[in-house]
Amino acid sequence: MAESGPSLAKTAVLAEHLVRKFGDFTAVADVSFRVEAGEIFGFLGPNGSGKTTVIKMLTGLLPLTAGGAWVEGLDVRTDSERVRERIGYMSQKFSLYDDLTVTENLQFYGRIYGLDAARMQRRMDEIVHLNGLKPYLERRAAQLSGGWKQRLALGCAMLHEPKLLFMDEPTAGIDPVARRELWDLLFELSGQGITFFVTTHYMDEAERCNHVAYIYYGKIIADGTPAELKQLPEVRPKGAKRIEITTPEVTRALRLLRKIPGVRSATIFGESIHALVDEDFSAEHVRKRLQSEGMPVTEIRGLTPSLEDVFMELTYRRQAEREAAGA
Amino acid sequence: MRDLFRGFGAVFFKEVLHVRRDPATLFFSLFIPLLQMVVLGFGIDTNIRQVNTVVYNADGRQESRELLDRLRNSDTFHVIRYVENDRELNDEIISGRARAGIKIPADYSDRLLHGMSAQVLVLIDGSDSSVAGQAINVTTAIGLDESLRRALPNGENFAVDMRPKLLFNPDSRSPNFFLPGLMSILLLNVTTFLTAFAIVREKEQGTLEQLFVTPVKPYGLLLGKLLPYFFIGFFELCAIVFFMRFIFLVPIHGNLPLLAFLSLPYLFVSLSLGILISSKAGTQAQAVQLAFLPILPSVFFSGYIFPRETMPWIFHALSYLVPASYFVNIARGIILRGAGLRHLWSDALVLFVMGTFLLVVAARRFQNKVITT
Numbered sequence: 001m002a003e004s005g006p007s008l009a010k011t012a013v014l015a016e017h018l019v020r021k022f023g024d025f026t027a028v029a030d031v032s033f034r035v036e037a038g039e040i041f042g043f044l045g046p047n048g049s050g051k052t053t054v055i056k057m058l059t060g061l062l063p064l065t066a067g068g069a070w071v072e073g074l075d076v077r078t079d080s081e082r083v084r085e086r087i088g089y090m091s092q093k094f095s096l097y098d099d100l101t102v103t104e105n106l107q108f109y110g111r112i113y114g115l116d117a118a119r120m121q122r123r124m125d126e127i128v129h130l131n132g133l134k135p136y137l138e139r140r141a142a143q144l145s146g147g148w149k150q151r152l153a154l155g156c157a158m159l160h161e162p163k164l165l166f167m168d169e170p171t172a173g174i175d176p177v178a179r180r181e182l183w184d185l186l187f188e189l190s191g192q193g194i195t196f197f198v199t200t201h202y203m204d205e206a207e208r209c210n211h212v213a214y215i216y217y218g219k220i221i222a223d224g225t226p227a228e229l230k231q232l233p234e235v236r237p238k239g240a241k242r243i244e245i246t247t248p249e250v251t252r253a254l255r256l257l258r259k260i261p262g263v264r265s266a267t268i269f270g271e272s273i274h275a276l277v278d279e280d281f282s283a284e285h286v287r288k289r290l291q292s293e294g295m296p297v298t299e300i301r302g303l304t305p306s307l308e309d310v311f312m313e314l315t316y317r318r319q320a321e322r323e324a325a326g327a
Numbered sequence: 328m329r330d331l332f333r334g335f336g337a338v339f340f341k342e343v344l345h346v347r348r349d350p351a352t353l354f355f356s357l358f359i360p361l362l363q364m365v366v367l368g369f370g371i372d373t374n375i376r377q378v379n380t381v382v383y384n385a386d387g388r389q390e391s392r393e394l395l396d397r398l399r400n401s402d403t404f405h406v407i408r409y410v411e412n413d414r415e416l417n418d419e420i421i422s423g424r425a426r427a428g429i430k431i432p433a434d435y436s437d438r439l440l441h442g443m444s445a446q447v448l449v450l451i452d453g454s455d456s457s458v459a460g461q462a463i464n465v466t467t468a469i470g471l472d473e474s475l476r477r478a479l480p481n482g483e484n485f486a487v488d489m490r491p492k493l494l495f496n497p498d499s500r501s502p503n504f505f506l507p508g509l510m511s512i513l514l515l516n517v518t519t520f521l522t523a524f525a526i527v528r529e530k531e532q533g534t535l536e537q538l539f540v541t542p543v544k545p546y547g548l549l550l551g552k553l554l555p556y557f558f559i560g561f562f563e564l565c566a567i568v569f570f571m572r573f574i575f576l577v578p579i580h581g582n583l584p585l586l587a588f589l590s591l592p593y594l595f596v597s598l599s600l601g602i603l604i605s606s607k608a609g610t611q612a613q614a615v616q617l618a619f620l621p622i623l624p625s626v627f628f629s630g631y632i633f634p635r636e637t638m639p640w641i642f643h644a645l646s647y648l649v650p651a652s653y654f655v656n657i658a659r660g661i662i663l664r665g666a667g668l669r670h671l672w673s674d675a676l677v678l679f680v681m682g683t684f685l686l687v688v689a690a691r692r693f694q695n696k697v698i699t700t
Contacts, residue, residue, distance in 0.1 A: 112538075
């Protein structure tokens with residue numbers, strides 16, 4: 001069971017039928033996926049669905065109950081020491097030492113990975129240049145804003161030049177501008193061949209990934225590129241289309257809309273409603289209907305499903321299945 | 328082998344930085360034990376002197392006044408009041424103003440002059456057993472002495488003359504006995520508290536989880552964290568010994584470098600204990616509470632206050648598990664008795680074994696990743 005298969009060369013992470021149980025509770029049930037080298041892999045799912053557990057198994061923090069996992073070609077069950085030397089990891093909290101300066105934080109992780117003086121200097125220069133940390137080198141980590149802490153944490157995690165970085169909700173709690181800048185940085189690094197394994201709750205971030213997988217109750221329910229997922233038959237059923245209806249009175253409109261025949265499902269998105277309707281459904285008909293009830297309609301237009309639509313749809317279906325199975 | 332301690336240097340450097348960044352904590356952790364030492368060293372005198380005493384002298388003649396003078400001159404009794412009846416005598420003791428009451432009956436002188444046995448009533452508050460014991464001893468001795476003086480013809484010697492000689496602490500000075508023991512307790516406090524935060528702080532910050540994903544090995548991490556505090560603990564030891572020698576004038580009979588050398592295993596145990604506490608605790612508040620746990624057994628079972636030999640067997644057995652027991656013996660041995668390595672090596676060895684054991688237990692918790700983050 002050493003190195004599995006010939007295609008592992010280009011594979012950064014391979015998970016095969018991963019299972020993790022805590023007593024009677026199954027946190028991860030039969031999870032399989034493959035992350036190719038150089039991808040930005042978005043690992044998505046609601047809280048408590050098993051994301052962090054999977055990351056802990058892949059990084060050697062938790063033993064597997066069953067199944068197999070290979071990271072950078074190494075079996076995590078037998079070679080977790082070497083796995084740790086080759087990966088970078090950024091946890092949900094920024095794992096920095098608040099009372100140490102930016103330089104000292106970087107040096108600490110450099111020493112941990114056993115970088116010699118010359119390599120340390122070279123990597124520090126590269127990271128400081130790349131992450132724009134230069135003005136803050138002598139500042140204590142505690143005094144940095146969320147976005148800069150983020151960059152420092154990323155710098156610490158990649159000082160030893162890992163080819164694969166695990167990031168567990170790297171952008172939770174930082175402002176939108178910093179979020180955007182971090183993603184620009186990830187793309188730049190990804191262009192240099194570094195693989196990113198990222199968890200997030202932000203759908204705009206998921207849309208930017210090359211490859212996403214969605215985990216729900218310990219099972220992967222979607223796996224592919226964002227474009228592929230939007231073409232899934234479950235999301236785009238035969239004889240149906242998606243429309244977006246913009247109206248100032250979304251709540252009342254939603255209630256009415258759900259009663260109209262031909263409307264299969266409808267959800268509010270801010271000022272508008274996203275609805276899945278029959279293919280021959282007439283937009284004009286709806287407009288008139290809503291207006292006759294005193295609800296002005298600003299716009300009705302066709303819609304390609306967003307990733308959020310995809311995950312919502314899949315989640316509803318699984319939920320219904322679970323309930324049916326339970327009942 | 329080198330791999331077993333991987334990350335040691337990195338962690339050591341980082342811990343030194345933490346200590347340097349927080350000089351206030353360092354200052355207080357070094358200063359407060361010295362302050363405690365000064366307060367306790369000056370404040371506590373285990374010799375019982377000047378016990379508050381109330382006197383009811385119903386006789387009042389020459390013989391009775393001579394007896395009272397002898398009691399006063401013993402340095403044990405300090406007469407705070409003379410009363411005129413039994414009720415007042417009792418009241419003074421019940422109210423706690425006096426610990427001892429002496430009643431000389433009206434016929435004291437008469438009986439002595441007639442060659443009969445005269446009785447003196449000595450009431451003693453037994454609520455403090457050491458005070459009571461001392462009062463009993465002194466009054467009995469004075470009574471015996473007084474009787475012998477009257478019974479023996481003038482100038483004749485006692486048949487048996489006991490000549491006790493106190494070794495090692497001839498003046499029975501309290502600090503000489505007390506401070507070497509106190510040193511053990513103070514060192515334990517400083518070191519255990521300093522390291523008790525070492526790991527739990529990283530748990531709270533989430534940096535421990537990060538370290539687990541790096542190639543750092545448990546022994547590298549733990550020893551790297553331990554070593555800076557080892558130096559601090561050793562510095563504190565030197566400061567305590569300096570205070571003891573030059574402020575409390577405790578003579579050091581043994582070899583000072585030997586004391587320094589044999590304190591190393593004790594520091595090692597205390598620090599490892601702190602590390603173990605830190606790995607068990609989930610929050611810094613829990614760590615503080617756990618760090619208090621070893622203090623009371625160390626105070627009461629180490630021989631620092633009560634002799635271990637006189638304890639009930641179960642506590643005597645328990646005292647062998649208390650690291651401070653061994654260091655109290657080492658410290659008193661070197662400082663008071665001038666003991667050498669051949670007397671004390673076994674104590675040091677036990678401490679070293681204990682320290683290693685605690686460290687291994689702590690490290691195993693990391694290997695099994697049972698530390699909740």
